[in-house]
Amino acid sequence: MIDQTTLLQLIPQAISAIELDWPYARGQGKVRDLFSLPDGRRLLVATDRLSAFDRVLTAVPFKGQVLNELSAFWFERMADIIPNHLLAVPDPNISLVRECTPLPVEVIVRGYITGVTKTSLWTLYAAGERHVYGYTLPEGLRKNDPLPTPLITPTTKAGPGQHDERLTCAEVVERGFMDADTWKAVQAAALAIFRRGQEIAQSAGFLLVDTKYEFGRAPDGTVMLIDEVHTPDSSRFWTEEGFTQ
Numbered sequence: 001m002i003d004q005t006t007l008l009q010l011i012p013q014a015i016s017a018i019e020l021d022w023p024y025a026r027g028q029g030k031v032r033d034l035f036s037l038p039d040g041r042r043l044l045v046a047t048d049r050l051s052a053f054d055r056v057l058t059a060v061p062f063k064g065q066v067l068n069e070l071s072a073f074w075f076e077r078m079a080d081i082i083p084n085h086l087l088a089v090p091d092p093n094i095s096l097v098r099e100c101t102p103l104p105v106e107v108i109v110r111g112y113i114t115g116v117t118k119t120s121l122w123t124l125y126a127a128g129e130r131h132v133y134g135y136t137l138p139e140g141l142r143k144n145d146p147l148p149t150p151l152i153t154p155t156t157k158a159g160p161g162q163h164d165e166r167l168t169c170a171e172v173v174e175r176g177f178m179d180a181d182t183w184k185a186v187q188a189a190a191l192a193i194f195r196r197g198q199e200i201a202q203s204a205g206f207l208l209v210d211t212k213y214e215f216g217r218a219p220d221g222t223v224m225l226i227d228e229v230h231t232p233d234s235s236r237f238w239t240e241e242g243f244t245q
Helices: 004-010 063-078 121-126 169-174 180-203
Strands: 025-028 032-036 042-046 086-091 094-098 105-112 146-156 207-217 223-226 235-238
Touching: 063 086, 063 094, 063 180, 105 180, 121 146, 146 169, 146 180, 169 180, 180 207, 180 223
Parallel strands: none
Antiparallel strands: 025 032, 032 042, 086 094, 105 146, 105 207, 207 223, 207 235
């Protein structure tokens, strides 16, 4: 495991992960604790205390380690598409990441028309809606069919006690969440990452159904991929047998 001295030498280039019991000023978030160090530098401690994965599989051994290793695997395979915030994984429980500010929109990419919630593509389509999330869908689609092309359905990052707000791509710019050039670059990256994910999943005998990507800006303004990539917290992988019409 990386020692504290080495870790501090990486700041401010890096901010990192897990279980450092230091008596410094602390701000707590869903999965991150931000420590303010005496010299003004900041240290981000990323843990896996709470996640969407917890609500699905609560008894997975070494869940945090599995997600950490999966994220590292996917970040490495997407690095030629867009920069990401991962610097190193010195231990199964630890990821060193670059400092960044998350962009206020999560990017959901959907490759199939599926879902059972009231806002899912299939539920809306089955109810007769053909213009969904700013897209016009063709007639004749069946549940779990592949979409003609993957669709981006952005959403806000909701605050505590609030629900994510579904957006159209046009609204991301119209409502000032991102400027047009940044949003264009984010969309292009999200689709390229999704295509790469589909290829890798298919080679392992799976289908990448849909996923959620988060992007952020480094202090120098660089847009980068952050958070999990293709893990059970953010993506659905199904087998061919899982698609029942």
